Amino acid sequence: MKFSKFSKKLPHSNIQQNTVSFQKELLHTDLDVNIERIKKISGSSNDINIRVLRIGKLGVKMGIIYTDGLVDKKVITDFTTESLRLDIVEMDIEQNNFGNQNVFDVIKDYATSVGDIKEVSDFDALFNTILSGDTVILLAGFSCGISISSKGWKDRGVTEPSSQSVVRGPKEGFSESLGTNTALIRRKIKDPNLWLETFQIGRVTKTDVVIMYINGIAKEKIVKEVRERINRIDIDGILESGYIEELIQDKTFTPFPTVHNTERPDAAAAGLLEGRVAILVDGTPFVLLVPALFSQFLQASEDYYQRWDFATLLRLIRYLSVFISLLAPSLYIAATTFHQELIPTPLLLSLAANREGVPFPAFVEALLMEITFEILREAGVRMPRAIGQAVSIVGTLVIGQAAVEAGIVSPAMVIVVSITAISNFVMPAFNIGISIRILRFALMGLAASLGLYGITLGLIVIVLHLCSLRSFGVPYMSPLAPFNPSDQKDTIFRFPHWALFSRPRLISQKNDIREDNEAPQPEPQQNA
Incomplete structure (x- = not known):
C-alpha cells in the first residue's frame, strides 16, 4: 500500500513545541489562575471573551469563556439570564433540594436546556472547545469545567451547486458547515x-x-x-x-x-x-x-432523473467526447504530417490550400493554439464572474480570427482545437477533464514524432496504466477490467431502474440486492 510522502510523521514545528506545554496541563481549582493562564496562552486576543459573574446571594464566582463570532450569543444570554441569574439555583442548594449535589452539579443540571453538555478537565480540551464555537463555564473551587453547545457562526447556507449543475434534479448543494x-x-x-x-x-x-x-x-x-x-x-x-x-x-x-x-x-x-x-x-x-472508478467520473446525477434511453444517449456522447478531446489534435497532426494517404483527395487539397503560407509545422501550430486556449480558459476562471466569460469568449474569437488572417495558423486547426475544447467541457467531473488535457499534449508529441504508431503506443500505455490503478483496493477500471457482466447495467449504458437491482460487486459484496425485481408488476389498463 502506497501513501503520499506527506502522510509520514513530520517534524514538529515551533508552534507545536509551544503548544505542548499546555496540552497536558489540568485545570486549577483557582478560577483566577485559570483565567490568567487562558489569557497567556491566547495572547490576550480580543475575540476570546471572558466574563466573570457571581451567582446570587452566595456569591459563587463563575467564569464564562467563548470566542466572539463563533457562538450564538442568544444561547449564552438565555443561559446566564434565564438560569444562572435566578436565585432559585442557590435556594435549592441552601435548602438541600438536590441532596448531595454541589454547585457544579446543580449548574450542570440547569445547563441541560441549552444543548449538549460535556466536562473539560485540561486546557487543551478547553481551547479545542471554545475555538470550535462552544462555551466553557469554570467555577471557583472546581478543577473541571462545563462545555455547552453554542455554535452560531454565519455560513453561506444551502445554495445551488456551482460546479455540478443539472437541468432536472435537486438544486441544493453542500455548504462550508x-x-x-x-x-x-x-x-x-x-x-x-x-x-x-x-x-x-x-x-x-x-x-x-x-x-x-x-x-x-x-x-x-x-x-x-x-x-x-x-x-x-x-x-x-x-x-x-x-x-x-x-x-x-x-x-x-x-x-x-x-x-x-x-x-x-x-x-x-x-x-x-x-x-x-x-x-x-x-x-x-x-x-x-x-x-x-473511472466510469464514475463520466456519470452525472441527472442520468438517474431522466429516462433510461435519454441517459444512455448522453453517456455515449460523453465517452465520444473523451476520445475527441484526447485524440483530435494528435490525429490531425499524424494525418497531415505522416499519413496523407488516409485523407480523401478533395479534403487533402483543401487542407493544403488553407495551410499555404503557414510557417509552422502542424505540431507547433496545434501547440500554439492549445496553449493559447488554456491561458484564455484559466483567465476566464480567475477573472470576476461578470466579465470572465465575456473575456474568454471574445478573446478566443478575436485571437483565432486574427491568427488565421495573419497566416500563423490554418482555419482547419482552429476548428480542431475548438471542437477539442468544447468536448472537454462535456465531462461532468472537472478533475477528469484536467487529466485528459494533460495526456492530450503527450499524445500530440507522440503523433508529431511517430505518427499513428506513436498514438497507438501512447494509448496502449494509458490503458495499461489505467488497468494498474486501484482505489482503496478496488480496480480503477472495474467493471470493464476485470470484466463483470452483471455490473454493465450502469457503466456505459444506463438500464431502467427496475433492472438495477444489484449493487457494484467489487464495492459492496454483502447486501448487494437493491430491489426485488421479482415483485409483481402492475398490468397495463385495458381500454374501456
Missing part, C-alpha cells in the same frame, strides 16, 4: 445504519473530518482502510478536502484522480447506497467518495 452537510445527507438516507465517525486532523487547525458509511452495505475492509489512512495523517493544518484527497489516495504519480468529489448531497447519498464511504471536511462544500 460540517453540521449542515451531514444533515443534508441524513435527509436523503433516513436509516440508523448510516454511521458517522469523527476525527480531528491538523496539529494547529484541528479540522473536523467525518467519514460516513452505511453499515451492512459498505465493505468493512474499505471502511477500515479509510480509517487507517486518515489516522496516519500528521500535518499542521487541513484547509480543504483536497488536502485529505492527496494524503490518502493510493498513488500520487498518476494524472487520473482516484478519489471522487462532489458538491451534491444526492450524489453523495447515491454513492453511500452503492457501498462507498463519504469523507466530509469542515470548511469546504466538496465531499470525497471512495473508492472511485
Whole structure:
C-alpha cells in the first residue's frame, strides 16, 4: 500500500513545541489562575471573551469563556439570564433540594436546556472547545469545567451547486458547515445504519473530518482502510478536502484522480447506497467518495432523473467526447504530417490550400493554439464572474480570427482545437477533464514524432496504466477490467431502474440486492 510522502510523521514545528506545554496541563481549582493562564496562552486576543459573574446571594464566582463570532450569543444570554441569574439555583442548594449535589452539579443540571453538555478537565480540551464555537463555564473551587453547545457562526447556507449543475434534479448543494452537510445527507438516507465517525486532523487547525458509511452495505475492509489512512495523517493544518484527497489516495504519480468529489448531497447519498464511504471536511462544500472508478467520473446525477434511453444517449456522447478531446489534435497532426494517404483527395487539397503560407509545422501550430486556449480558459476562471466569460469568449474569437488572417495558423486547426475544447467541457467531473488535457499534449508529441504508431503506443500505455490503478483496493477500471457482466447495467449504458437491482460487486459484496425485481408488476389498463 502506497501513501503520499506527506502522510509520514513530520517534524514538529515551533508552534507545536509551544503548544505542548499546555496540552497536558489540568485545570486549577483557582478560577483566577485559570483565567490568567487562558489569557497567556491566547495572547490576550480580543475575540476570546471572558466574563466573570457571581451567582446570587452566595456569591459563587463563575467564569464564562467563548470566542466572539463563533457562538450564538442568544444561547449564552438565555443561559446566564434565564438560569444562572435566578436565585432559585442557590435556594435549592441552601435548602438541600438536590441532596448531595454541589454547585457544579446543580449548574450542570440547569445547563441541560441549552444543548449538549460535556466536562473539560485540561486546557487543551478547553481551547479545542471554545475555538470550535462552544462555551466553557469554570467555577471557583472546581478543577473541571462545563462545555455547552453554542455554535452560531454565519455560513453561506444551502445554495445551488456551482460546479455540478443539472437541468432536472435537486438544486441544493453542500455548504462550508460540517453540521449542515451531514444533515443534508441524513435527509436523503433516513436509516440508523448510516454511521458517522469523527476525527480531528491538523496539529494547529484541528479540522473536523467525518467519514460516513452505511453499515451492512459498505465493505468493512474499505471502511477500515479509510480509517487507517486518515489516522496516519500528521500535518499542521487541513484547509480543504483536497488536502485529505492527496494524503490518502493510493498513488500520487498518476494524472487520473482516484478519489471522487462532489458538491451534491444526492450524489453523495447515491454513492453511500452503492457501498462507498463519504469523507466530509469542515470548511469546504466538496465531499470525497471512495473508492472511485473511472466510469464514475463520466456519470452525472441527472442520468438517474431522466429516462433510461435519454441517459444512455448522453453517456455515449460523453465517452465520444473523451476520445475527441484526447485524440483530435494528435490525429490531425499524424494525418497531415505522416499519413496523407488516409485523407480523401478533395479534403487533402483543401487542407493544403488553407495551410499555404503557414510557417509552422502542424505540431507547433496545434501547440500554439492549445496553449493559447488554456491561458484564455484559466483567465476566464480567475477573472470576476461578470466579465470572465465575456473575456474568454471574445478573446478566443478575436485571437483565432486574427491568427488565421495573419497566416500563423490554418482555419482547419482552429476548428480542431475548438471542437477539442468544447468536448472537454462535456465531462461532468472537472478533475477528469484536467487529466485528459494533460495526456492530450503527450499524445500530440507522440503523433508529431511517430505518427499513428506513436498514438497507438501512447494509448496502449494509458490503458495499461489505467488497468494498474486501484482505489482503496478496488480496480480503477472495474467493471470493464476485470470484466463483470452483471455490473454493465450502469457503466456505459444506463438500464431502467427496475433492472438495477444489484449493487457494484467489487464495492459492496454483502447486501448487494437493491430491489426485488421479482415483485409483481402492475398490468397495463385495458381500454374501456
